[in-house]
Amino acid sequence: MAPSRLPPAALTLKQFLRRQQVLQLYRRILQAIRRVPAEADQHYLKKWAREEFKKNKDATDEDAIRMMITQGNIQLRELERTLQLANS
Structure with missing residues (x-):
């Protein structure tokens, strides 16, 4: 049996904000x-x-999540820079 997920109402404010941050990063990518x-x-x-996002969806360690978000933002910036150079 798969581990049960907390319903959105059961998330703490910090968890909710972190989740929004991850979703925003995913959308931007x-x-x-x-x-x-x-x-x-x-x-x-x-x-x-x-x-990558599926692999890390069950992460709970705040430091690890913060590090993954930072890495994701770095990779996004690299992709955006590459696209900018390609279109110049």
Whole structure:
């Protein structure tokens, strides 16, 4: 049996805000991926992003989550810079 998830109402404010931060990062990554010109690259990057977020969805250690969010933001900035250079 899979571990039960807490309903959104049972989340603490801190957990709710962290969850919103993670969802916002995920959305921003997907938006950036949509700007990748090659469809095959878009598919690869979407799959990679989805797998990374799924792999870490059950993380509970605040320091680890903060580190993953920081890494995600760094990777997003790198992707955005690469897209900017490609379009220059």
